[in-house]
Structure formats: structure tokens, C-alpha cells
Amino acid sequence: MGDNINALQEKWYDFSQKIAEEGIVLLKNENNVLPLLNKKAAIFGAAQMENFRSDESDLYLINELEKNGINFDRELANDYKSWAESNSKDRNFRTNIMVQNEFDEEMPISEDVFERVLSGGAETAMIVIRRSSSENCDMTAEKGDYLLSDSEERLIKAVCRHFKDVILLLKIGCCIDLSFLDDNKINAVIYTNSFGNGTAAALARILKGEVNPSGKLTYTMAKRISDYPSSANFGQHGGGLIQDYKEDIFVGYRYFKTFGSENVVFPFGHGLSYTNFKLDNIRFEKSDKIYVELNVTNTGKYAGKEVVQLYCSAPQLSDGAVLGKPLMELCGFEKTRLLAPGESETLRFEVDPDELASYDDTGALGEKSVFVSEKGAYNFFIGNSIENVTLAGGYTQKENRIIRKCSNIATALPERLSADGTYERLPVNSAGNLYTAISPLEKTKVDVHGIAELSKGESLDLKLFPGVGGGYALTFSGMDGNKPVTELAEIRIDGIKIKLAPAVNSQYVISLPLRICDLKLTALCDNPGIESLYFEKIDTTVTVDGDKPTVIKCSNYYEGSFYLEVSNYEDDISNTSDSYITNFFISGMYAIYKLYVPQGGAYDISFKYSYNAETVAVNNVMTVAVSNIVQPLGTMKFENTYLPNGKRRFKNTDFSTIELPKGYVYLKIISADIPFPDISEVVLSKSSGKTVKAENITDEARDKKDKEAVPGMLEPDNGIRSGIILRNVYDNPELMRPFLEQLSDEELAVIVSGTSLNRTPYGDVGCNHPLYLRGVPAAQTADGPCGLRQQGLNPTRYPMSVILASSFNKGLYSEYGEIMGEECRFYGVDLWLAPSINIFRNPLGGRNNSYASEDPYLSGIFASEQIKSIQKCGVGAVLKHYCANSTEYERLKSNSRVSERALREIYMKGFEIAVKRADPWAIMSSYNSVNDTKVCENRTLITEIPRKEWNWDGVFVTDWWNDSNHIKELKAGHDLKMATGDISGVAKALGDGILTREEVYVCAGRVLKMLLKLETVREFIAEEGA
Structure with missing residues (x-):
């Protein structure tokens, strides 16, 4: 068994390395900075010391570079090792998935260190940038996540100032903002994604020139997140629960190629090699199928592989087509074997023309819900990326052909992008559309004419679907201006009476749960006159006042686990109502609050909570982190706040002192154990006290607990x-x-x-x-x-x-x-x-x-x-x-x-x-x-x-x-x-x-x-x- 598993694991690890060798993408290589050959490199970036473990071995990049004979500055590497030991953390491949993306601050590099490295003979610098992404957690368009952190920007500028040849290594899950490439002289860029077994070794062999990179991008890398058409309607901050796919079929290169953009940095299908390839002798044939054939020749000095891509351009609006289409769409790809310098290979493509059909969902061509091959010109382009192609051939179809009739899919999308750049209104006919969507992006009007003429005691019921839970500004129209709304109508959300606070600038603040909810308006007088309600999402950023207590409403979180819920409560004892977050049913769930802190320093923190369990130390069930740095919670306790009759009460904890740096920070509340309290408020006050040394988040204890909790098998089969x-x-x-x-x-x-x-x-x-x-x-x-x-x-x-x-x-x-x-x-x-x-x-x-x-x-x-x-x-x-x-x-x-x-x-x-x-x-x-x-x-x-x-x-x-x-x-x-x-x-x-x-x-x-x-x-x- 032992010898067998060792042999198998070696085989599997070797194959893992093979994937990396063929999949790593060389995005840029000006002046042939790569391969390094025998040049000495200086490696910058905290991620070079990041240790991902998937077994008992380490996946340190730096170890594999050394093992594979890469000549690099070891003293600088030791500096980073010392920094990593005291400032960053190891991450394990198989840990709890419910964690927010994290990054490590970059080690400051002094001028003395640069002088030492340069005098030591380093000719080339390599900067390693890492980003994680994971299940349950989208990236955010914030510094340290999709954007570079301040420390990363400083590092890149400093390295580019001191070195002529600079390589950027992107260990990123997908993409980051690449606008910084315009302002910094970076000669080479390599994309690896997160490491697996063998990735570091594969990268080392590519850097050294023993392996020629042959990967190509499977998606488009643009400069900024705003360049992607889906960004305005994506994720928590682009619609929340209501994700409108308004960009329609124009996703990725289909958008950028159709509408044109100067902000594409690395296009779909792009990837460089250390050698050059010539694509020639292209043959095109159209019969019942489409056949394309060509020769690929290695004209350079290194053995290598090339990927050839075939694209189709179907009839366009500009040529008289009725259905708008992307300018080009991938319809075939092939990869050569390893070609020695001067060696050639013939590649062949076969395409079924029926697979090029477009879908007519509105009946624009006469029949609805059909795949149709529209009449007009079909041209085919071949090359090694969407932006580097040549015409291979084409044909003209004289009549429309219906390829397949299909079942209708009801849509709830109100409008979509068309190929001419306008937005087409769609007939909304989804069977389940029985709610009013409350947008977090703009003010939403909800007509309630039905209550205007109600008699006292009569009610109007509506269903609301908030895109994002939390605080909304609520305003009313049509009512008697001499009476406050609290005398005209009672509002209940999911049966809970909402006691509106006094209006500020004619706006009330109301908390909506993160789900479809019931809104009930009950007239408190005859003919209350209310015609419309307006909901507008409140900015979730909280400014922390250094001179008086700052109250953070927990329902108004910036980001949270997907099971997290917002609810409203009535406290019979204090005769108050408010909102709270709940449903922290396993360890690792979290809520994040975005804060702006004008005055950095020590702050006292306390919680308004409700708890139905025995008294427990807060730090036994809750972890609090500030920008991913764990904060001490002292001797705070959660006590049972429920009355003997089972009624809920909320009360405040004592306080503990934490550290808040100046500027934008993220306060993260994490469930460390269950049962977990319902939390209504977090209160922060400037403190004169001192905090103990903060420690980095570690999942080690939680991992140990998870492993101990793995359930055994049921009783075995009794036959x-x-x-x-x-x-x-x-x-x-x-x-x-x-x-x-x-x-x-x-x-x-x-x-x-x-x-x-x-x-x-x-x-x-x-x-x-x-x-x-x-x-x-x-x-x-x-x-x-x-x-x-x-x-x-x-x-x-x-x-x-x-x-x-x-x-x-x-x-x-x-x-x-x-x-x-x-x-x-x-x-x-x-x-x-x-x-x-x-x-x-x-x-x-x-x-x-x-x-x-x-x-x-x-x-x-x-x-x-x-x-x-x-x-x-x-x-x-x-x-x-x-x-x-x-x-x-x-x-x-x-x-x-x-x-x-x-x-x-x-x-x-x-x-x-x-x-x-x-x-x-x-x-x-x-x-x-x-x-x-x-x-x-x-x-x-x-x-x-x-x-x-x-x-x-x-x-x-x-x-x-x-x-x-x-x-x-x-x-x-x-x-x-x-x-x-x-x-x-x-x-x-x-x-x-x-x-x-x-x-x-x-x-x-x-x-x-x-x-x-x-x-x-x-x-x-x-x-x-x-």
C-alpha cells in the first residue's frame, strides 16, 4: 500500500506540474526579458513566501526556484522570510470556505536594501502579486482586493525606479485592475493563478527556459472593472439579490470585439511564447460542414507549442441582418504538438454550420423561440488570439433557416444591450414576477394608490424584493403635508410593526431583510392620501467620530455570509423597535462593516445583543477583526437576555479596546462558535486605553475542530x-x-x-x-x-x-x-x-x-x-x-x-x-x-x-x-x-x-x-x- 500510494502520488504530482507548464500564460515579454537563463534576479513581494499546503509538503515559490537553479538574491529572500514569519500567515487549501478575501501588506523596502541588492549583481526584478478568491465571496473593487493596495503601489513604483528589467508575476484568481501598467515600466507579465502541486516547479522551469510557455487567456483582461459591461449590475454592489444581465450576449470578448475598446490590456486567446510561429497555407472548404486546414511552423529558436483559434463572424446589422450578433465568436481551437525550430504541423478544423445559429427569442425573424441561421455572409478568421487573426474564408447564405424550435423561457429582464449600442425593452413575462424589486443602485418608486382612499383600519399588502438588505431611506408622496406619516399609516415588515424614527430631510430610515418580504400598510385614518413610497439604499460606509460614540446598525452591513439574515424586533420592555442580524448557525460566518476613521487609534467597542444561552465570554463565540487583523475582546461576556416567558430582550455588553487605523477600514464580525447572539448594534468610542498586541487571523483551531467533527458512517449494511x-x-x-x-x-x-x-x-x-x-x-x-x-x-x-x-x-x-x-x-x-x-x-x-x-x-x-x-x-x-x-x-x-x-x-x-x-x-x-x-x-x-x-x-x-x-x-x-x-x-x-x-x-x-x-x-x- 505504501509503495503503491507513493508511486501514484508521484504520477499525479507530475501530471499536476504538466498542467501548470501548459496552462501558465506569458502575457508580456518586451526585449525578451524572459527566459532568465543565467541572469540573477531579485524577487519582491510578500507572496513569494506564501505557503499553501495540500499535503505534508510546502508549495513555497522561493523553494522551487532554488531547487531548479534560478539565480536570485537570497539575502532579500531571507528578509521576506523574516517579514512573513512575523506579518503574514500560512493558508491551507482545504480550510473553511466562509472567509473573506485577505491580503498581506508588503514589506517596506529601504534605499539601502535596493543598493545592497543592485550591488549584489541582480539584473532583473520580479514582483509577485497575489489575490485569492473563493466560494461564497466575490472580490470587491477596493484596494488590496481588485485594486492594488497602497503598499503594493509603493513597491511597484520603487522597483521600477531601480531596475531596468522588471517581471510581474500574477498569482491571482482571475483579474485585477491593470491600469497601473500604464504608469510603470514592466517588461514581462506572467499569469499563474493560485498554485497547486507542481505549479512552483513549472514556473521555475518556465523562468529558466527549460519549458516554453504555451497557455492562452480564456477571458479578457481589461484595465478597470468599469470597462466590463456587467459591472454596473453585478454582485452585492451592482443590484444585490437582483442580478440583471443587461449586457445580454455581449460577455467578455463578445462585448469588447463588437463595440471596440482601447482598455483591453490582454485579449481573449492571447498568450506569448519564447519562439515564433508562422501560420500559412490556409485552406477553406464549405460543403455540409465547414473545413479549415493550415500549416503551423516554428520559425524561432526554442521548441514550443502553439494554439490556433478559429472564429466565425455571422451576418451583422451593418450588412442588413435583423438579429444583432457579436462581431466574432470562437468555433474551434487546436494545439500543436511540441515543434522543434523549423518543424511544421498541419491542423484541421471541422465546424457544423447549424452550431453557428443565433437564437430569436422575440420573433424578430418571424418565429419566436427558435435557433435560426440568418441569411447573409459568414466569414471565418484564424489566428492565435481574438485580436491576431486573418481571414480564412467564408460563404453567403441566401435564406433564413430555422435549425431548431425550442421551449419558451419566461424572462424577467426589463431591457438588454443590442449590437447597435442601444438598449432593447423586453416583454417581461416571468411566472414568478409577483413582487416589487427594490434596487440598491437607484431610488425605487412603489405605487400604493390603493391606500390613498382606504378607510381607517383597512390595509394594503405588497411583496418587496430588496436587492440588498439593511438600511433604506424611505419617503412618501401624495399625503397631507400637515400630518406626519406616523399619524396616517402603520407599516409592518413581515408582521413586525416598524416604529419610524423622526424624519430627517423628509426621509425616514427603515431596515429591509435580505429576502422577499411582506409590506403591510394599514390606514390609521380615513383617506390617508399616500400615493407612492420611495426607497433609496443608504451608503453603508460609517464615519467613526473620534469625539463621541458612533453607533453602527448591524443590519446595514457591507458584506456578509450568504445565510445571514436581517430581521426587525419589538422590545416590549423598553418599548422600542429596531433591526438585527441573525442566523449565524455555524462557525466561520461573518458580517463586514466599511468604516471611515478620520482619527486612528484605540477605540472602545461594545455590542447591543440578544442571547438565549448560558453566559459565555465574547471571545469564545465571536472573533472581531479590523482589516483582517484580529482584535482582543478582553473580559466581555454575552449573558442570557431572554425573559422567563421566552420574550426577547436586547442589552449592551461591557466594552473592550481595539485598534482602528486611520482611513478606510473593514470591521469584521465572525462566528467562532455557536450558539451565536443576534446583534443589533456595534458602538465605537475613542479610548485612552491601550490594546494588547493584535494577532493575525488563523483558522488552525477551527480546522482542528472541523476535523474532529467529521461524522462517522451509519450502521453498516446487515445483509x-x-x-x-x-x-x-x-x-x-x-x-x-x-x-x-x-x-x-x-x-x-x-x-x-x-x-x-x-x-x-x-x-x-x-x-x-x-x-x-x-x-x-x-x-x-x-x-x-x-x-x-x-x-x-x-x-x-x-x-x-x-x-x-x-x-x-x-x-x-x-x-x-x-x-x-x-x-x-x-x-x-x-x-x-x-x-x-x-x-x-x-x-x-x-x-x-x-x-x-x-x-x-x-x-x-x-x-x-x-x-x-x-x-x-x-x-x-x-x-x-x-x-x-x-x-x-x-x-x-x-x-x-x-x-x-x-x-x-x-x-x-x-x-x-x-x-x-x-x-x-x-x-x-x-x-x-x-x-x-x-x-x-x-x-x-x-x-x-x-x-x-x-x-x-x-x-x-x-x-x-x-x-x-x-x-x-x-x-x-x-x-x-x-x-x-x-x-x-x-x-x-x-x-x-x-x-x-x-x-x-x-x-x-x-x-x-x-x-x-x-x-x-x-x-x-x-x-x-x-
Whole structure:
């Protein structure tokens, strides 16, 4: 076993390095600064000492540079090592995901240090910039995150001032603001993303020249976040829960190429090599398919590989087309083998013209909800990036051709961008649009004419959907100006009476929860006259007053965990009402408050809270950090504030002293343990006291606790069987129906439910619920896209998915599927929760690095090759996350309002390609709603399209712990609810006739068919028959 695992791990680590060698992208290389060859380098940046651990080994960049013979200034490296030991932290690959992005301040570099380094012979400087991004947490357009921090700006300017040759290494999840490149002379730029096993070694070999980089960007890198058309409607600060996909089909290069932009720094498909390639002898042929062929020759001095990309330009508005289209769209790509100098290879492309069709969702060409190939010129361009192409050939189509008629998808998007730059109004017809959306971006008017003429005591009920929870300015129109609104109407939110504070500038402040909520207006007099309400989001930045106490309303947070909730309360004892944050149900949840501190220094902090548990020290259940630096909380305590009759009370804690630096800072409240109090206010007052030395955040204790909490397996199978068992169905598939018909309602409900309790050891995330009496075993699942995530074991950490995709190597995609199949089988994993192919809608997306691209065609091919290979190993792929789940902000509550065309051409296209080419055994549905309806409750998205249009018969599984209704999911044709299902609820619905057994037979049958494809289940069945 020991020798075997060592040999296998060496093989897997070698392959991980291979991915990095092919996926790392050389973005810039002026004056051939790279490769370094024998030049001595000085390496700057705290991230060079960052240590990611995925096993017992270290992934230090600096160690691998030394091991691979890179000549660098070791004294400077030692300076950074000392700095890192006292100022930064190690990060572990498999820690709690609920953390906010963090960065380390850069070490100040004195002039003496620069003089020492230069006199030591360093000719080239390399600056390492790191950014993390993660599940549950989008990046923010703030310094130290999407923008450079002040210390990073100072470092870059200083290095560029002292060195002629400067290399920038971007260890970033997706992209950062690149406008600083205009002001600093940086000769070379390398993009690596986060490291996996072998990435540091691969980078060292690239720097040295032993490996020639061949990766290409799978997305567009622009100067600023404002350059991306989705930015105004993305994430928490671009609509919040209401995500309007107004840019429509113009995502990434489709936008930049169509509308033109001088602010593209590195375009889609771009990536340099140490050698040069010539593309010539291009041949184009059109018959039933489109065929393009060309020669690729290495004309340089280094052996290397080249990626060739084929783009189609479909009929444009400027040429008389009716449907607007992107100027170019990727329709093929191939990568050469390793070509020696002077060597050539012929590459061939084949394109089905039907796949170039556009989707007409409004009937502009005569028929609605159809894929149509519009008449006009189709031109094909070939090259090595979207911006470096040449015409390969083309043809003209004389008539419109309807390719496929489709099911209609109701949309809630009010308008979308057109190819001529105008915005087209859309007919909003979503079935679930029964609320008023409250925008956090602009003032929202809510008409309430119905209350104007009500009699005293009569009420008007509305549903509101706030894009962001927290404080809103509320104003009224149409009422009697001589009476305050408090004498005209009573306001209740979700049944809680809102006691309005005195108006300031005719505005009241009201707190709205982060969910669809009920607003009830009750007339307090006859004919109150109110005609409209206006809601406007209050700026969340709080200025901390150094002269008097500053009260921070906790409901008005800047950022928070996706399960966090805002509620209102009435305190009968003090006769007050207010809001609070709640639902901190596990450790690691957080709320962040953006502060502006004119006077830095020591501040006393206290909390207004409600707590229903025994007295506990505050620091036992809560961690407070200021810009990610943990603050001491002294002897503060949370006491039980509930009355004997169960009524809630809020009270204030004592205070403790923390340190607030001058300027903009982020105050972060984190649950360290549960139960956690409900928090209404944080109070800050300038203090004359002193704080103890602050310590950096560490997840070590939490990791230890998580590992100890891994649940064991349920009682093992006792071998007792009854009736037709699954082995019988395996031997004779015609027994599937009789097998299902014999099951009780509860047993049927078990088949379509998952469980998190029957885990294998070491932290798999759950499985289908076994039904051993009928011979149905559990199939184990594990994340994820860049390697298995299992506590207590050391599976390989592969480079992030975007780096694998950046290789543009179909053979490598396929080989990764084989390797993951092998590793899954070794660790007892049956269903691999990958690949992930959500579209890069915006560079702030927290999980972009786990996805492939901004392009659906590339994403679909990327997934298809992996799926085919891993499933040959008897391990099921779970393709995710379907669909239109682009932001990490409040994913359970987020509502993506998307046009039918954008869904078809962009956000569902990759899934369609993967289904038709590779037939994944399972697809994971996303948390969010699309056009007002939960994805997994939407029959059109779950049944009509994938089942009937794509002819797919695999299993839909929910994302873990989603909040949709299991009965509605089954009604929609959604098969398996993870990590646990509502067994009793489904059984009752069957008994009451709300669900029919036939509806559940269909879903349960698909789950069982999937199980019978898994190698471990086949082994289980073979043992049954032995």
C-alpha cells in the first residue's frame, strides 16, 4: 500500500506540474526579458513566501526556484522570510470556505536594501502579486482586493525606479485592475493563478527556459472593472439579490470585439511564447460542414507549442441582418504538438454550420423561440488570439433557416444591450414576477394608490424584493403635508410593526431583510392620501467620530455570509423597535462593516445583543477583526437576555479596546462558535486605553475542530434483503418498474434524497441515501474542480480549472479526466463534483478560478473531454452549476434576470455541448433563481430543455443544502436533493396526492440507473451475487 500510494502520488504530482507548464500564460515579454537563463534576479513581494499546503509538503515559490537553479538574491529572500514569519500567515487549501478575501501588506523596502541588492549583481526584478478568491465571496473593487493596495503601489513604483528589467508575476484568481501598467515600466507579465502541486516547479522551469510557455487567456483582461459591461449590475454592489444581465450576449470578448475598446490590456486567446510561429497555407472548404486546414511552423529558436483559434463572424446589422450578433465568436481551437525550430504541423478544423445559429427569442425573424441561421455572409478568421487573426474564408447564405424550435423561457429582464449600442425593452413575462424589486443602485418608486382612499383600519399588502438588505431611506408622496406619516399609516415588515424614527430631510430610515418580504400598510385614518413610497439604499460606509460614540446598525452591513439574515424586533420592555442580524448557525460566518476613521487609534467597542444561552465570554463565540487583523475582546461576556416567558430582550455588553487605523477600514464580525447572539448594534468610542498586541487571523483551531467533527458512517449494511433488489434490476433492466412499484412512499422518498451522515471517513461531502433492504448502496461524492477535498487524506492539489482550460489542449483535458478517475477510485469516490463551467460574467466573481472561461464553446469542450474520460473509469461526473449562477453574493437568494437568448447562447450553451458530446451522468443545479423561479423548481430548465431538447437522461442533483422545496423540485423533474432530502415531506405529499408516484418513479429511476453505472456499485452488486 505504501509503495503503491507513493508511486501514484508521484504520477499525479507530475501530471499536476504538466498542467501548470501548459496552462501558465506569458502575457508580456518586451526585449525578451524572459527566459532568465543565467541572469540573477531579485524577487519582491510578500507572496513569494506564501505557503499553501495540500499535503505534508510546502508549495513555497522561493523553494522551487532554488531547487531548479534560478539565480536570485537570497539575502532579500531571507528578509521576506523574516517579514512573513512575523506579518503574514500560512493558508491551507482545504480550510473553511466562509472567509473573506485577505491580503498581506508588503514589506517596506529601504534605499539601502535596493543598493545592497543592485550591488549584489541582480539584473532583473520580479514582483509577485497575489489575490485569492473563493466560494461564497466575490472580490470587491477596493484596494488590496481588485485594486492594488497602497503598499503594493509603493513597491511597484520603487522597483521600477531601480531596475531596468522588471517581471510581474500574477498569482491571482482571475483579474485585477491593470491600469497601473500604464504608469510603470514592466517588461514581462506572467499569469499563474493560485498554485497547486507542481505549479512552483513549472514556473521555475518556465523562468529558466527549460519549458516554453504555451497557455492562452480564456477571458479578457481589461484595465478597470468599469470597462466590463456587467459591472454596473453585478454582485452585492451592482443590484444585490437582483442580478440583471443587461449586457445580454455581449460577455467578455463578445462585448469588447463588437463595440471596440482601447482598455483591453490582454485579449481573449492571447498568450506569448519564447519562439515564433508562422501560420500559412490556409485552406477553406464549405460543403455540409465547414473545413479549415493550415500549416503551423516554428520559425524561432526554442521548441514550443502553439494554439490556433478559429472564429466565425455571422451576418451583422451593418450588412442588413435583423438579429444583432457579436462581431466574432470562437468555433474551434487546436494545439500543436511540441515543434522543434523549423518543424511544421498541419491542423484541421471541422465546424457544423447549424452550431453557428443565433437564437430569436422575440420573433424578430418571424418565429419566436427558435435557433435560426440568418441569411447573409459568414466569414471565418484564424489566428492565435481574438485580436491576431486573418481571414480564412467564408460563404453567403441566401435564406433564413430555422435549425431548431425550442421551449419558451419566461424572462424577467426589463431591457438588454443590442449590437447597435442601444438598449432593447423586453416583454417581461416571468411566472414568478409577483413582487416589487427594490434596487440598491437607484431610488425605487412603489405605487400604493390603493391606500390613498382606504378607510381607517383597512390595509394594503405588497411583496418587496430588496436587492440588498439593511438600511433604506424611505419617503412618501401624495399625503397631507400637515400630518406626519406616523399619524396616517402603520407599516409592518413581515408582521413586525416598524416604529419610524423622526424624519430627517423628509426621509425616514427603515431596515429591509435580505429576502422577499411582506409590506403591510394599514390606514390609521380615513383617506390617508399616500400615493407612492420611495426607497433609496443608504451608503453603508460609517464615519467613526473620534469625539463621541458612533453607533453602527448591524443590519446595514457591507458584506456578509450568504445565510445571514436581517430581521426587525419589538422590545416590549423598553418599548422600542429596531433591526438585527441573525442566523449565524455555524462557525466561520461573518458580517463586514466599511468604516471611515478620520482619527486612528484605540477605540472602545461594545455590542447591543440578544442571547438565549448560558453566559459565555465574547471571545469564545465571536472573533472581531479590523482589516483582517484580529482584535482582543478582553473580559466581555454575552449573558442570557431572554425573559422567563421566552420574550426577547436586547442589552449592551461591557466594552473592550481595539485598534482602528486611520482611513478606510473593514470591521469584521465572525462566528467562532455557536450558539451565536443576534446583534443589533456595534458602538465605537475613542479610548485612552491601550490594546494588547493584535494577532493575525488563523483558522488552525477551527480546522482542528472541523476535523474532529467529521461524522462517522451509519450502521453498516446487515445483509438482510427483501423483494426485488437492485442486483435483480442490474441483471434484468425490465425489472426497474416492478422494483419501484414495490417500494413504500417512504422508500421512494429515500431514493430521491441524499444524506450527509453516511460519509466515508476523511470528509467526503455526502451521498445518496442508501436503502439496504432493497440492495441500494450509497455512492460517495467529493469536490472538486482542482482536486479532491478530503480531510485527513492528501489527494493532489491540481492547478485551478482556469489554468487547465488555458492550456487549450483537448488531450490534456481528457488526460485530466483519466487522472481524476484514477484518484477517485483510489480514495473511494464515486461521483466527482466537477467539472464547473459557469461563465466568467465579471472578473469580480469569487469562483471564476474554478471555472473555465468567458466563452461557452471553450467551456463545453473543456468539460466534455474530462467527462468522457472520467466516466470510462466508472466514476460519474457531476457537471455544475446549472445555470446562470455568476455571483457568490447571497447565492441562495440571488435572482438572475436573463433574456432567453442569453441563456441559450451563453449560460446554457456549455452545458448543452457537454451533454450532447459526453453525456454526463449527473448535473448539479445552482442555488439561485433564474427569472424569479428557483432553477431546480423550474420545469422548463430542468425537464423541457435538457430532457426533451437535448435528449439527456442523467440525474439532476441540487447544490448542497439548498433552500428550495423538495416537492416542487420533483414536480419539475429534478431527481436528487443533496445533502439531505425531505423524506417525510415527500412521503406525505405522495400519500396526500400532491405528488404522484409516477412523478417520483421517473426521478427515482434515473437515480438508480446512474448508480448502476458506477464501478463501485457494480462491485457491490457482484458481491451480492457471489
